[in-house]
Amino acid sequence: MKDVPQMYVPTFDDVIAAHDRIRPHIHRTPVLTSSYFNELTGAELFFKCENFQKAGAFKVRGACNAVFGLTEDQSRLGVCTHSSGNHALSLSYAAGRRGIPCNVVMPRTAPQAKKDAVRGYGGVITECEPSTSSREAVFAQVQARTGGEFVHPYNDARVIAGQATCSRELLEQVEELDCVIAPIGGGGMISGTCLTMSALAPGVDVYAAEPLNADDAYRSFKAGRIIADDAPETVADGLKVPLKDLTWHFVSNHVADIFTATEEEIIDAMKLTWKRMKIVMEPSCAVPLATILKNKDVFRGRRVGVIITGGNVDLDTLPWMKG
Structure with a gap:
């Protein structure tokens, strides 16, 4: 395991304490399925809908x-x-x-x-x-x-322990998952997912999904060190920030792979989800589905947890609107 110098790395005990602390203030969000997306991907997809969370997001x-x-x-x-x-x-x-x-x-x-x-x-x-x-x-x-x-948005042990409660719920709601995929920007959700899976389901692969236009986590993962972009441009506004020391610890030790999607692929996946599942989700949340559709061979025949991270969208400026 790679060390994180002079930084507290949360444990699963912190996740249990976090869940007890936050229960009065959050929703236990539902898991939705879609026969359409299962047929389209050849996988069984289980969407953990944090777009229905208090304040509209897992954060x-x-x-x-x-x-x-x-x-x-x-x-x-x-x-x-x-x-x-x-x-x-x-x-x-x-x-x-x-x-x-x-x-x-x-x-x-x-x-x-x-x-x-x-x-x-x-x-x-x-x-x-x-x-x-x-x-x-x-x-x-x-x-x-x-x-x-x-309170750092992601490079904070308290925040990561809180985010880990999402995947803890997912494991309680869906049995025998083969893998879980979530968006990655700074890495708070992915770090929490890694923390939970390594403690409760170490055989479950954790994948991250990232916009190609803001692929610093992908490049960091391949290079074995943090590569930070300062101001990437992508429709997935929640995924523009770079990894930091604490989130890099989890990504480098526990993530199986990182996949990327183009802007067009992200928008198409977002629009398709709205159309077929009738749920409001942000562009950032569409990145995992976009990468599943792009990498069907990786996911075919597997039970896949897909974390939909939020639903706070400007309805007057949807990305497929013209002008």
């Missing part, structure tokens, strides 16, 4: 674990973070339920639906340019000004 799990795990002294000045959207609104939701302030840094190009949700939950937004360097620089100023507890 509420990690955010709630972090917020409700704070001591009274730690929570006194509230929390702060940087995020393209779903972590920002999830942390705002959790902070609101605890009654503490939440300050978030978001790219000015983040979907309006996500900005509206942050403000609706009581979060205060400071905008930045759509690059990792700008996000981190502006965040440093906001944290210095507010003094809030930093």
Whole structure:
């Protein structure tokens, strides 16, 4: 196992504690199936629908674990973070339920639906340019000004332990899975999935799915070291951020492979899911299905858990709309 120096790596005991802590604040989301997609792929697909989660995304799990795990002294000045959207609104939701302030840094190009949700939950937004360097620089100023507890959107043991509760539920809901696939950006969900599977179902392969236009995790995986892009352009806005030390630990030790999909393939998979399953999902969530359709030989004949990570979409600017 590769070490993560000077960083706490969460264990499955942390996942159990997280699940107990967050249960009052989250949904146990359903698992849906589709005979159409099973026939199309030659696999049995089980869609874990975090688009039905509180705040519309899986990230509420990690955010709630972090917020409700704070001591009274730690929570006194509230929390702060940087995020393209779903972590920002999830942390705002959790902070609101605890009654503490939440300050978030978001790219000015983040979907309006996500900005509206942050403000609706009581979060205060400071905008930045759509690059990792700008996000981190502006965040440093906001944290210095507010003094809030930093809850990183993914490179945080508390967040990863919370995200791991999703795949724990999936294993309780679906028996004898052969593999699980989820989107990868910074790697919080994938890390949580690796944590759960390595503890409860080590024979289940964990795959990650990434936009070709933001394929730094894929290139990192193949190179054996973190390769970070600063400002990739993709319709999958939730997957633009790079891996960090803690998430790289899980990816490098536990992920079986990473697959990529083009922008057209992502949009087609998103549209097809809306059409055939009648559910609202974000472009980021369509990446796993897009890669399954592209790599049918890998998944044919297998029972596949597919994590649909969120449903916070700007309905007025859907990616297949013209002009």
